[in-house]
Each structure stands twice: as C-alpha cells, then as structure tokens.
Amino acid sequence: MTLSPLAQERLAYRRSRARRSTLLALASTVVFAAAVFIGVTSAPGWPRVQETFFDLRVGWESLPEVAAGLWLNLRVLVVAEIGVLALGLLIAVLRTLRGPVFFPLRALATGYVDLFRGVPLLIALYLIGFGLPALRLQGVPTDTAVLGTITLILVYSAYVAEVFRAGIESVHPSQRAAARSLGLTHRQTMRLVILPQAVRRVLPPLLNDFVALQKDVGLISVLGAVDAIRAAQIASARTFDFTPYVVAALLFVLLAVPTGRIADAVAARASRREGQA
Amino acid sequence: MTPVLEVRGLVKRYGEATVLDHVDLEVGEHQVVTLIGSSGSGKSTLLRCVDLLEEIDDGQVLLDGVDVSDPRADAAAAQRRMAIVFQAFNLFPHMTALQNVALAPRVVHGLSSAEADERARELLDRVGLADRADAHPDRLSGGQQQRVAIARALAVRPRLLLLDEITSALDPELVGEVLAIVRGLASDGVTILMATHEMGFARQVSDLVCFLDGGRVLESGPPSQVLGDPVEERTRQFLSRVIAAGRLG
Numbered sequence: 001m002t003l004s005p006l007a008q009e010r011l012a013y014r015r016s017r018a019r020r021s022t023l024l025a026l027a028s029t030v031v032f033a034a035a036v037f038i039g040v041t042s043a044p045g046w047p048r049v050q051e052t053f054f055d056l057r058v059g060w061e062s063l064p065e066v067a068a069g070l071w072l073n074l075r076v077l078v079v080a081e082i083g084v085l086a087l088g089l090l091i092a093v094l095r096t097l098r099g100p101v102f103f104p105l106r107a108l109a110t111g112y113v114d115l116f117r118g119v120p121l122l123i124a125l126y127l128i129g130f131g132l133p134a135l136r137l138q139g140v141p142t143d144t145a146v147l148g149t150i151t152l153i154l155v156y157s158a159y160v161a162e163v164f165r166a167g168i169e170s171v172h173p174s175q176r177a178a179a180r181s182l183g184l185t186h187r188q189t190m191r192l193v194i195l196p197q198a199v200r201r202v203l204p205p206l207l208n209d210f211v212a213l214q215k216d217v218g219l220i221s222v223l224g225a226v227d228a229i230r231a232a233q234i235a236s237a238r239t240f241d242f243t244p245y246v247v248a249a250l251l252f253v254l255l256a257v258p259t260g261r262i263a264d265a266v267a268a269r270a271s272r273r274e275g276q277a
Numbered sequence: 278m279t280p281v282l283e284v285r286g287l288v289k290r291y292g293e294a295t296v297l298d299h300v301d302l303e304v305g306e307h308q309v310v311t312l313i314g315s316s317g318s319g320k321s322t323l324l325r326c327v328d329l330l331e332e333i334d335d336g337q338v339l340l341d342g343v344d345v346s347d348p349r350a351d352a353a354a355a356q357r358r359m360a361i362v363f364q365a366f367n368l369f370p371h372m373t374a375l376q377n378v379a380l381a382p383r384v385v386h387g388l389s390s391a392e393a394d395e396r397a398r399e400l401l402d403r404v405g406l407a408d409r410a411d412a413h414p415d416r417l418s419g420g421q422q423q424r425v426a427i428a429r430a431l432a433v434r435p436r437l438l439l440l441d442e443i444t445s446a447l448d449p450e451l452v453g454e455v456l457a458i459v460r461g462l463a464s465d466g467v468t469i470l471m472a473t474h475e476m477g478f479a480r481q482v483s484d485l486v487c488f489l490d491g492g493r494v495l496e497s498g499p500p501s502q503v504l505g506d507p508v509e510e511r512t513r514q515f516l517s518r519v520i521a522a523g524r525l526g
Binding site: 174175177178179180181182183184185188192193196197200 | 325328330353356357359360361363365367368369370371380381384385386429433
C-alpha cells in the first residue's frame with residue numbers, strides 16, 4: 001500500500017504525538033510516585049511506621065500462617081459464592097411471581113431483601129455466629145467458619161437478588177409477549193427466554209459483588225475462625241508488630257486483581273455485544 | 278360453516294382512551310383479512326387482543342366458535358393455536374435462528390429435539406434462510422429476522438396467523454422478500470389476519486379489507502371496493518394520503 005505524501009506526513013505527525021504522550025505519561029508517573037514516596041518517608045513518624053508496618057523479617061515469618069488462613073478464606077469464598085448465586089436467583093424469581101397465590105412468597109422475598117440489605121454485615125455475623133449456636137438446637141452447626149459462611153450467603157444474596165431482578169426487568173416486555181404468544185408457560189418463558197438474557201446483562205455487576213465478597217470473607221475472623229486476618233492478628237500479637245496485617249492485605253489484593261481484570265473483560269465484552277445488536 | 282375467528286363487539290380501553298370501540302370481524306378458513314388505517318387506529322391493539330396478549334374490556338373473541346376471551350377459558354391453549362408476527366420481530370436474541378424456530382415445537386408441543394430441529398430446518402428453508410440457521414438474530418438483516426419470525430410463527434402450525442405490520446420496521450428494499458413469503462402462505466391456504474400499510478400488497482392477497490378509524494371498523498369489503506372505490510369519506514382521505522406517500526404500488 002502506498003500512501004500519498006500528504007498521508008505520510010500526517011501519519012508521521014500522529015506518531016510523533018503518540019510518542020510524546022507516552023513520554024509525558026511516564027514522566028508524570030515517575031514524578032508523582034517520587035512525590036508520594038518522599039512525602040511519606042519524610043514524615044516525622046516514618047521510622048516508627050516502617051518498623052511496625054513494614055518489617056520484612058516479621059512479614060516473611062508470618063507469611064505461612066497468614067497464607068494458611070487465606071486458604072480458609074478461599075474455601076469460604078467458593079462455597080459462599082455458589083450459595084449466593086443460587087439463593088439470590090431464587091429470591092429474584094420469587095419477587096417476579098404474579099398471581100395472588102404467590103403473595104406470601106413475594107412478600108417474604110421482599111421482606112428478606114429489606115432485612116438483609118439493611119443490616120450491617122458485622123452485626124449479622126454476631127447475631128448468627130453467636131446467637132444461633134447459643135440456641136443449642138440439634139443439628140445447628142457450631143463451627144465458626146460454617147456460621148460465617150451462612151451469614152455471608154444470607155447478606156450477599158439480598159444484594160445479588162436485586163441485581164438479578166434488575167436484569168429480569170431489563171428484558172423488554174415484547175420478549176415475554178413473543179414467548180407467551182408461542183404458548184410457553186410463565187415458567188418456560190422465565191427459564192428459556194428471560195433469565196438467559198437477564199443473566200448475561202448483569203454479569204458485570206455480579207462480578208463486582210463477587211469482588212466485594214472476596215474481601216468480606218475476611219470478616220468471619222470476628223467470630224474466631226482462623227482465617228488470614230485472624231492469623232495476622234495472632235502473629236502481630238506475638239511480635240507486637242502490624243506487618244502481618246499488611247501481608248494479609250497484600251494477599252487479599254493479589255486475590256482481587258485477577259477477578260477485577262475478569263470483570264473488566266466481561267463488561268467490555270457485554271458492551272461490545274450491545275453495540276452489535 | 279363456523280369462521281376460524283369471530284370478534285364480537287370488542288372494546289379495549291387504556292385508561293380514558295377507547296382504542297377499540299365495538300369491533301366486529303370474521304375470518305373464515307383459508308381467508309386473508311387485512312386491517313388498514315392510520316397509526317393509532319387500533320390495528321395492532323386488535324391483533325394483540327385477538328392473540329390474548331391484552332385483556333379486553335368488553336365483547337368476545339371466538340376461535341373456531343369457542344369463546345377464548347372468557348376469563349375461565351384456557352388462554353394458553355388458545356394461544357397455542359394462534360401465532361403472531363410482530364412489527365419489531367421480537368426474536369430471542371440469545372438463540373440462533375434455528376433455536377428460535379424450534380423452541381415452541383419442542384417445549385410447547387412436545388416434539389423431540391431432533392423432530393423440532395427438522396421442522397425448523399424445513400421452515401427456514403421455506404423462508405429461504407436454510408443457510409443462516411446457526412446465525413444469531415444480531416447477525417441477520419431486518420428482512421432476514423422477520424423471515425425467521427415468520428418461520429417461528431409457522432412452526433406451531435397455527436390455525437390462525439396474525440401479522441402485525443410486519444414490514445413497517447424494514448428498509449424499503451427488504452419489504453419485498455417478506456411480502457413474497459406471505460403471498461406464498463396465502464396461496465397455500467393459511468388463514469391470516471394482518472395489519473399493513475402496503476396497500477398494493479393488501480389488494481393482491483386479501484379476501485376482505487377492513488378500514489379502521491378511531492377504534493371502529495368504518496368500512497369493510499373486497500379489496501377492489503374498499504381500496505378502489507371506498508364509500509366513506511374518511512377512507513378516501515386515508516387512501517389519498519397513502520398514495521401521496523407512494524405506498525399504493
């Protein structure tokens with residue numbers, strides 16, 4: 001392909017602009033990072049902070065315990081996420097049921113969402129984690145990790161149910177009309193026509209809730225379950241040093257980064273699909 | 278002989294507005310009945326009421342002599358015997374053309390997947406889209422989407438086919454391919470009730486043309502009379518506006 005002199009000249013200009021932008025971005029990043037670094041390290045309390053939060057030796061020694069705790073967080077996360085998706089979807093569908101027969105179910109689902117979206121997660125953890133076993137009922141679990149998982153499922157399902165419901169309501173009524181005119185029942189319409197479209201649309205916000213859940217699994221430590229945060233707490237109590245907390249935080253961040261990238265990719269794909277339609 | 282469809286004194290209101298005002302209509306077996314009239318005259322609403330997608334405020338809809346608009350009647354069973362093609366296609370975007378067509382035969386009429394797919398392929402072939410069976414709707418042109426929608430409606434072997442301005446959302450050069458299919462269906466003896474703005478087409482295929490105005494059937498008769506020599510002044514006005522818009526081919 002040969003370009004006219006005019007186009008060549010313009011191409012060269014665009015390239016030089018692009019190079020200039022890259023260099024500017026680089027320079028500005030270096031200056032910004034240096035400013036933050038100098039600002040923090042020149043603070044009067046920095047030597048103390050470095051000692052208590054960034055002690056490499058303490059951090060390295062606490063790593064195995066904290067990582068072992070994170071393994072519990074991971075297991076809780078997987079179980080909770082599956083539970084949240086199932087319960088959230090169930091509640092969302094209950095809220096869309098029509099007809100007087102289903103009034104109690106509808107009301108129950110609405111009340112559920114109001115309750116668990118309103119109650120602070122920490123209080124829900126205390127009430128269920130300490131209150132439920134105190135009833136001393138037969139068959140009620142007493143393991144703190146199990147109770148924490150149950151609480152997370154209950155609270156997060158309320159949010160996720162609303163995300164699913166928004167997706168269900170975003171499917172145009174003409175889709176329902178088309179399905180009903182073909183003779184599909186309400187259930188068939190929901191399962192085969194509405195939900196597949198709804199779920200696809202709400203994937204990005206669902207993944208966002210998943211990222212939030214990913215770090216909130218650390219809150220089960222308040223019940224005494226030895227997860228990453230609890231392990232960090234134990235280690236820091238032993239060494240009188242906060243570095244184990246920083247280690248735990250870094251591990252949680254590392255865990256969240258891939259999920260965040262996946263969420264971005266899914267959102268980008270969704271918007272591309274919308275563009276095609 | 279009992280007509281396939283009989284509409285008696287149908288009234289439909291949206292709040293204060295009366296959209297259909299005591300409409301009477303009959304569609305006999307193998308007949309093509311066409312509703313014409315300006316936008317807002319009630320054509321689409323009438324079709325949606327017939328397909329039981331809207332609750333009616335008064336009157337009756339009888340399918341093969343049975344009142345299906347009665348709240349005690351089995352609406353889903355009646356809907357299974359009719360099929361509607363919408364102006365905006367309303368294909369299911371998450372399914373391929375084949376899946377769109379095969380859905381109702383499989384889940385409503387209890388065919389096996391293989392049987393449903395076979396029927397769907399035959400129908401897609403009939404509308405000239407055998408080679409696009411695995412395409413999703415967003416990969417099809419408007420005309421192709423509407424042809425898939427027609428195949429989807431035919432897949433339930435409807436007693437009565439309802440067509441709701443099926444070419445109104447199409448680019449002019451795509452209208453012909455869709456109308457050719459409807460023409461074929463009419464000559465095959467499919468019973469059709471349709472709303473359209475394509476007057477030339479209405480004249481060719483219709484046995485009966487009804488002019489709707491303000492929710493009433495103002496005039497009805499054979500196409501040569503209603504479209505050629507209308508009695509009512511309103512019909513004349515409507516037709517002259519349509520001719521001015523270049524729609525009377």
